[in-house]
Amino acid sequence: MQLETATILEHRDYGAGYRLLRLAAPQIAPQVQPGQFVHLRVPRLEGCVLRRPFSVYKAADGVLEVLYKAIGRGTAVLGAALAGEKISALGPLGHGFPLDLPAGRVPVLVAGGYGMAALYLLAKRLPLTGVVFVGGRSAPDILCVEEFEKLGWKVRIATEDGSRGVCGLVTGPLEAWLAEGRGQGMPEFFACGPNGLLEVVGQRALAGDWRAWLSVDRHMCCGVGACLTCVVKLKDSDGAWVWARSCKEGPVFECRQIHWDRAEEEA
């Protein structure tokens, strides 16, 4: 983990309310593993010392890229940062996705929202290609498809309004693919997106006795394991539950570890 003063190289609209932020971060970038995140201090965010967590979309040659959507005050103010400005970055943080797949596995990526950006580095670094399922409300919400295809991945799309791919939830094309024979191998799932999507992927993996690596999204304050704002419930070996810090022990957990508590998630 490094604390680095990064320089903004590029900051532009990416479409569908997303912005692409490219940072010169020569200390952090070479260390990033897929699924890890950086904790950025938003320049000129008056009266707020807390950083904001973002998954690393790309990391190469000393440069980090983040793809983010403005959803609140921090990300709105971040949107005004200009190329050439400095930004304090802490990272890489957390435990990401495993890259060593057992023989005979087919990697299956499932994404919603910024999940496509969070899974791109994984697709790039896994030793074999597979299939990506991506869902969104409407066509513009579907990010990075061409980039996955350039890496040789098959991409299956679902939109709730039917404006791109299959009409409905991403689980529709996923179930169809599983029923068709799932690419002649045993699926190994990797997912990033809303909690509902993670839960469905986790349940599907459990039903098939497959593994699913899920990147959970929790509010984070410190990002380094000190404040406990980001805790998730994990099952312990006796079937009871224990707290784990998603910034430190996660954000990626195997679905068997997670203790889903729907009532609490929806509260």
Ligand SMILES: Cc1cc2nc3c(=O)[nH]c(=O)nc-3n(C[C@H](O)[C@H](O)[C@H](O)COP(=O)(O)OP(=O)(O)OC[C@H]3O[C@@H](n4cnc5c(N)ncnc54)[C@H](O)[C@@H]3O)c2cc1C
């Ligand atoms: C490990 C991790 C990786 C992430 N990667 C990305 C990414 O690559 N791209 C991206 O666009 N976003 C990503 N996020 C989400 C991003 O951190 C939040 O959107 C951001 O912190 C919101 O800050 P804000 O000040 O704009 O919003 P706030 O003003 O703090 O909040 C606005 C609204 O969003 C809710 N909110 C804030 N943070 C979260 C959160 N983490 N999860 C769910 N709801 C939240 C608040 O409750 C509030 O309703 C990631 C989050 C985590 C934990």
Ligand code: FES
């Ligand atoms: S964000 Fe502080 S412990 Fe995880």
